[in-house]
Amino acid sequence: QKEVEQNSGPLSVPEGAIASLNCTYSDRVSQSFFWYRQYSGKSPELIMSIYSNGDKEDGRFTAQLNKASQYVSLLIRDSQPSDSATYLCAGGYGNKLVFGAGTILRVKS
Amino acid sequence: ETGVTQTPRHLVMGMTNKKSLKCEQHLGHNAMYWYKQSAKKPLELMFVYNFKEQTENNSVPSRFSPECPNSSHLFLHLHTLQPEDSALYLCASSTKMSRYEQYFGPGTRLTVT
Numbered sequence: 679q680k681e682v683e684q685n686s687g688p689l690s691v692p693e694g695a696i697a698s699l700n701c702t703y704s705d706r707v708s709q710s711f712f713w714y715r716q717y718s719g720k721s722p723e724l725i726m727s728i729y730s731n732g733d734k735e736d737g738r739f740t741a742q743l744n745k746a747s748q749y750v751s752l753l754i755r756d757s758q759p760s761d762s763a764t765y766l767c768a769g770g771y772g773n774k775l776v777f778g779a780g781t782i783l784r785v786k787s
Numbered sequence: 788e789t790g791v792t793q794t795p796r797h798l799v800m801g802m803t804n805k806k807s808l809k810c811e812q813h814l815g816h817n818a819m820y821w822y823k824q825s826a827k828k829p830l831e832l833m834f835v836y837n838f839k840e841q842t843e844n845n846s847v848p849s850r851f852s853p854e855c856p857n858s859s860h861l862f863l864h865l866h867t868l869q870p871e872d873s874a875l876y877l878c879a880s881s882t883k884m885s886r887y888e889q890y891f892g893p894g895t896r897l898t899v900t
Contacts, residue, residue: 686827710887721877721891722830766830770887773843777830 681707682769684778693787697754701767701778704748710770711743711750716780717763726752757785790814791892793878799898800868808863808895810878816890817883819861821853824875824894836861837883868899 691697714722728741740753764780791812821833835843836855852864879889
C-alpha cells in the first residue's frame with residue numbers, strides 16, 4: 679500500500695480561481711507534511727510545511743491538515759499561469775521524506 | 788539554484804560503463820540525500836547521509852555506490868547499470884534539525900543504453 683497518495687491530474691483551473699490539491703496518507707507516515715512544487719524540467723522546491731491539525735496560510739497558499747481523516751490539502755488562491763507545475767505532497771517518516779507521485783496543475787489564462 | 792549543484796546535468800552511458808555523479812551543497816547543511824525520479828512515479832529515496840555517515844540505504848542495488856567524503860560533497864558511483872535505471876537523479880541537502888525541509892539540486896538526467 680502506498681504511503682502518500684495523490685491524484686495525478688492534470689487539474690485545470692482558470693486564472694484567478696482557487697486550485698485545490700489533495701493528498702491522503704497511511705498511518706505509517708508521520709504527522710509532518712510538506713508541499714513541494716516542481717516546474718517542468720526543474721527540481722522540487724519546498725513551498726509549504728504543516729505540522730499540526732488545521733490550516734496554515736502563507737500568501738496565496740493555504741495548507742490544511744486533517745489528522746482524523748489522514749488528509750492534507752493545498753489551496754492556491756487567485757491562481758496564476760505561473761503556478762502551473764507539478765505539486766508533490768510529502769510526509770516525514772523517521773529519517774526520510776515519503777513523496778506522493780504528484781499532481782499536475784494547469785492554470786489557464 | 789546555486790545552493791546545491793550537480794554535475795553532469797546529462798549523462799548517457801552504456802551498460803558496461805562506469806561513471807560518477809557529483810553533488811555539492813553550499814548551504815552549510817549536514818545531511819545529504821540521493822533520490823531517483825522516474826516518469827509517473829513518486830520520488831524514490833536512495834541514500835541518506837548525516838555528518839558523512841550513511842544512515843539510510845533504501846534497498847538500492849549494489850550497482851549504485853554512494854560516497855560522502857565530507858558534509859558538502861556527495862557522489863553516486865555507477866557501474867553495470869540497466870536500461871531501467873534511466874531516470875533523473877536528484878541530490879538534496881538539509882540541516883539535521885529540519886531534515887524534511889530539503890533543498891534540491893537541478894538533477895542529472897541519466898540514460899542507460
